Amino acid sequence: MRNFAAAKGLFIVLLAGGVCLSMQDYVGNPALKLYVIECGHNQVTDQSVFSPGVNIGVGREMAINCYLIRHPLGTMIWGTGLNDGLIDKPEGIRVANDNFLITVTKTLASQLEEIGVAPADVKFVSMSHMHPDHSGNGNMFAGATLLIQQEEYDAAFGDDPGKYAFNPKFYGKLGAGPVIKLTGDHDVFQDGSVVIKRSIGHTPGHQSLFLRLPETGAVLLSGDLWHFAAQREHKRVPKFNFSKELTLQSMERMEAFVAESGATVWIEHDIDLDRTLKHAPEYYD
Numbered sequence: 001m002r003n004f005a006a007a008k009g010l011f012i013v014l015l016a017g018g019v020c021l022s023m024q025d026y027v028g029n030p031a032l033k034l035y036v037i038e039c040g041h042n043q044v045t046d047q048s049v050f051s052p053g054v055n056i057g058v059g060r061e062m063a064i065n066c067y068l069i070r071h072p073l074g075t076m077i078w079g080t081g082l083n084d085g086l087i088d089k090p091e092g093i094r095v096a097n098d099n100f101l102i103t104v105t106k107t108l109a110s111q112l113e114e115i116g117v118a119p120a121d122v123k124f125v126s127m128s129h130m131h132p133d134h135s136g137n138g139n140m141f142a143g144a145t146l147l148i149q150q151e152e153y154d155a156a157f158g159d160d161p162g163k164y165a166f167n168p169k170f171y172g173k174l175g176a177g178p179v180i181k182l183t184g185d186h187d188v189f190q191d192g193s194v195v196i197k198r199s200i201g202h203t204p205g206h207q208s209l210f211l212r213l214p215e216t217g218a219v220l221l222s223g224d225l226w227h228f229a230a231q232r233e234h235k236r237v238p239k240f241n242f243s244k245e246l247t248l249q250s251m252e253r254m255e256a257f258v259a260e261s262g263a264t265v266w267i268e269h270d271i272d273l274d275r276t277l278k279h280a281p282e283y284y285d
């Protein structure tokens with residue numbers, strides 16, 4: 001019944017938009033596609049910043065991805081990666097007290113072009129949070145509607161974004177475009193296939209993304225709720241998180257959601273997972 005009501009609402013939206021597709025195309029099974037796009041790399045010198053007291057001085061490689069979602073009602077980008085300008089520094093740059101060596105070897109712009117998507121075609125831009133490895137190409141999508149938790153918006157566009165390690169140089173234009181400020185979960189296309197899940201704590205308004213892909217099944221892009229599998233297993237909270245308490249609450253809430261939805265968790269920075277994934281121009285459907 002709930003599905004029918006959602007589909008009916010969608011049908012009306014489609015009619016209003018003049019799009020001719022039958023209701024049947026949407027009920028619980030929209031033709032969703034997910035592209036995993038390489039958006040940089042991070043060589044960490046001391047991984048214990050993510051797991052206080054554990055693996056001190058031990059290095060770790062971390063993947064940095066962007067995710068393009070194509071839904072019959074529009075295209076969405078989740079995460080905009082490190083800034084494409086880093087391609088001009090093949091040796092990379094050191095950040096986070098020199099603990100991270102970040103590099104970009106393929107630009108987001110070139111990979112979007114390869115799959116035939118212009119940034120202006122992107123309807124929704126959203127990211128787990130505004131750290132520069134997720135918001136680096138934010139300005140590329142200035143024409144899109146930003147989907148962001150209210151607290152993240154206040155931190156990112158307030159008086160002191162640097163306090164949260166945010167840099168508006170990369171995403172500032174998004175504040176001038178259309179913004180939908182969220183205070184909870186958000187069903188982007190109103191059919192349950194793409195749902196933003198509030199999971200605050202890493203930053204003031206951190207969020208994750210649930211996808212129900214027709215063939216692949218349910219996937220949770222967990223953002224930086226976790227950075228690698230051991231951190232999830234042992235509920236370790238990075239020392240630089242905005243709130244340890246809120247992070248632990250979000251971990252608990254997301255674990256319950258994962259159990260209930262049967263979603264496969266894709267920890268975005270997990271290099272071991274990343275090596276098993278198909279990357280653009282291939283896609284998941």
Ligand SMILES: [Zn+2]
Nearest residue numbers: 131133134224
């Ligand atoms: Zn990150």
